[in-house]
Amino acid sequence: xxxxxxxKHLKEKILPFWERLKDSEYGGFYGYVDKxxxxxxxxxxxxxxxxxxxxxxxxxxxxxxxxxYRSYADWAYKAMSAFEDREHGGVYWSVTFDGKPADTxxxxxxxxxxxxxxxxxxRLTGKxxxxxxxxxxxxVIEDRCRVYNGYGEAYQAxxxxxxxEKLSENGVMATRTMNTLLHVLxxxxxxxxxxxxxxxxxxxxxxxQILLEKMYNPEKHRLEVFMxxxxxxxxxxxxxxHDIESGWLLWDSVQEFLPEEEWAPYRSMCLDLxxxxxxxxxxxxxxxxxxxxxxxxxxxxxxVQAETMLGLECGWEMTKDPSWEKDVAIQWQTIQRMxxxxxxxxxxxxxxxxxxxxTERPMVEEWKCPxxxxxxxxxxVERYPN
Numbered sequence: 001x002x003x004x005x006x007x008k009h010l011k012e013k014i015l016p017f018w019e020r021l022k023d024s025e026y027g028g029f030y031g032y033v034d035k036x037x038x039x040x041x042x043x044x045x046x047x048x049x050x051x052x053x054x055x056x057x058x059x060x061x062x063x064x065x066x067x068x069y070r071s072y073a074d075w076a077y078k079a080m081s082a083f084e085d086r087e088h089g090g091v092y093w094s095v096t097f098d099g100k101p102a103d104t105x106x107x108x109x110x111x112x113x114x115x116x117x118x119x120x121x122x123r124l125t126g127k128x129x130x131x132x133x134x135x136x137x138x139x140v141i142e143d144r145c146r147v148y149n150g151y152g153e154a155y156q157a158x159x160x161x162x163x164x165e166k167l168s169e170n171g172v173m174a175t176r177t178m179n180t181l182l183h184v185l186x187x188x189x190x191x192x193x194x195x196x197x198x199x200x201x202x203x204x205x206x207x208x209q210i211l212l213e214k215m216y217n218p219e220k221h222r223l224e225v226f227m228x229x230x231x232x233x234x235x236x237x238x239x240x241x242h243d244i245e246s247g248w249l250l251w252d253s254v255q256e257f258l259p260e261e262e263w264a265p266y267r268s269m270c271l272d273l274x275x276x277x278x279x280x281x282x283x284x285x286x287x288x289x290x291x292x293x294x295x296x297x298x299x300x301x302x303x304v305q306a307e308t309m310l311g312l313e314c315g316w317e318m319t320k321d322p323s324w325e326k327d328v329a330i331q332w333q334t335i336q337r338m339x340x341x342x343x344x345x346x347x348x349x350x351x352x353x354x355x356x357x358x359t360e361r362p363m364v365e366e367w368k369c370p371x372x373x374x375x376x377x378x379x380x381v382e383r384y385p386n
Contacts, residue, residue, distance in 0.1 A: 002332065003384040007064070010377035013340065015060060017347035018053060018370050019072060026098045028079030029053055033364035037345055042097045046366030047083040047110050050076060054117030055190075056374040058124045063382050070124065077121050077130060080114065084133075088158050090140045093166070094366065104157040107166055108145040109180045111137050112187040119187070119194040134191055141184065142203065149229070150210050153180055170292055172234040174226035178215050181207055182246055189253045204257040208266065211250060216269050221276035238291045240281040241304030244311035247274035251314060267318070274315045282308070282327065285354070286334045298354040303372035305335050306348075310376055313383075348373050 021029045021039065028050055032043035054076035061069035082099040083091040085106070091114045093103040118134035121127065144159045145151050153164040153175060168174045185207040192200045214231040215223050222238040223246055224231070251270040254263055281288040286300040287308040308331050316324035338356050339348050341363070350361030350368055362368065 001384070002329065003380045005332075006377040007381045009340075010060070010374060010381070011064075014347055014370055014374050014377065015057075015069065017345065018056070020345065021364065022072065022075060023097075027075075027082065028099075029076070031094075031097065031364070031366065032362060034362050035358070035360060037343065037363060044094045044096055044102045044366075045079075045082075045099075046094045047080075047091050048093075048113050049364075049366050049369050050079055050083070051110075051113035051117035052369040052371035054080060055113075055120040056370040056378075058117070058120040059378050060374070062120075062124045063378055073121055073124060076117070077127075080118065080133075083114070085157060090137065090144070090159070092157070105162070105166065106144075106155040106157060106159055107180075108141060108151050108153055108155075109167060109183055111141050111145065112180070112184045115141075115187040116183070116190050119190040122194045123190075131194055134194065138188070138191060138200065138203075142199075149231075150176060150214075151181060151184060153177060168226060170226070170235055170237065172226050174234055175229050176227040176231055178211070178223045178225050178227075178239075178246075179242060181210060181215070182242070182249065185211070185253050186249055189256050192256055201257050204253060208250065208253060208257060211246075212265060212269055216273075218269075218272065221272050223273065236293050238276075238280070240277045240288055240290055241301065241307055243273045244277040244287065244304075245307035247271070247277070248307075248310045248314035251318070271315070271318050274311050274318075277311065278315065278324075278327070282312075282331075284330055284334065285356075286331070286338055299351050299359070300338055300354065301351040302339055302348045302368070305331070305339050306372040306376040309335070310379060313380070 023030050028045050030039050030041055031045040031049060032040040054073060057069050057073040057076055061073050082095045085092060090106045090111055092101050093105040093107060093110055096102050115134045115137045118130045122131040152161060153167060154162050156162050164174055167177050167179055185204060188200050188204040192204060217224055222243055224233040225237050225239050226234045228234060247270045250266065254266040287304050289297040289299045289301055289304060309328060312324050312328045312331060338352050341347055341349055347363060349358060351359045
């Protein structure tokens with residue numbers, strides 16, 4: 001069965017790759033592996049990468065019951081302290097290979113992923129310190145990053161605002177991004193599962209409302225990606241990967257934060273996003289990347305392909321139309337054929353061109369992580385236990 005195949009792939013391909021990147025000398029995990037699988041041991045270490053590694057091993061240990069994975073979760077949790085700013089609060093974007101502050105940007109997105117990883121570790125261990133750190137970062141976001149109509153994006157170490165290069169692209173400089181709010185919501189959902197709190201639930205409901213009322217474009221069947229302070233789009237764009245991820249992730253948060261009688265408009269939005277991407281971008285050789293000003297980016301990117309699996313599965317759960325399940329199987333075949341690195345010590349390629357040839361992207365850096373593909377496997381395993 002598919003979930004058994006994904007569990008095997010997780011255990012034999014994805015997790016062993018990241019286990020080999022444990023830095024036994026300086027702590028944490030090596031921050032860069034090039035296309036040829038060469039490890040740059042003195043590369044900076046990203047907080048987002050480490051937060052995602054923490055989430056992955058914590059969740060793998062909780063779902064699969066492995067003490068081996070618990071040891072890697074413990075190691076990742078210990079490494080998170082290097083990113084903490086004990087003067088101003090929050091976490092830095094990155095540290096040097098030996099644990100000194102490197103990029104001291106305080107990005108809302110980065111704070112959110114630290115909450116996500118710490119909450120997952122608490123769900124595994126019950127270690128109160130981890131939950132308290134996650135709750136402290138929640139307060140950082142709400143006290144320092146919240147603005148009158150949502151959340152700001154990028155800050156200096158003392159939380160003075162700065163420009164948002166890290167989550168802007170395509171020639172625009174966004175002051176509101178769908179990507180940041182989506183993952184703040186994701187982090188709050190994990191935190192609420194770790195320990196339900198009314199204030200977290202309220203913040204989660206507010207984030208859902210912004211996504212529905214400000215970022216969702218029902219006429220164009222998409223979420224807007226880059227916006228100004230008033231949520232006016234800066235670019236005519238659909239991110240296929242983010243929309244198919246949002247379809248299932250938002251539905252997951254809706255079920256966590258809202259009573260069933262309030263689900264209907266969110267269910268319509270989530271299904272619309274999934275159907276839109278499936279219609280516009282799904283092929284039997286992977287999901288296209290994005291559409292910008294009338295031009296389609298045909299790259300097949302690792303995280304987009306992983307999220308496609310979960311989005312298609314969510315479409316089946318919502319509709320019970322078996323064609324969605326058929327497409328899940330097609331997508332997994334595509335991932336194995338085009339994205340999984342067949343080398344013994346490889347994992348998933350960052351990206352390939354439409355014809356399957358490789359790009360020059362590395363195997364690991366601050367964004368390339370075990371979170372998307374690991375989460376895909378873990379959610380499928382958890383949904384269909386043996």
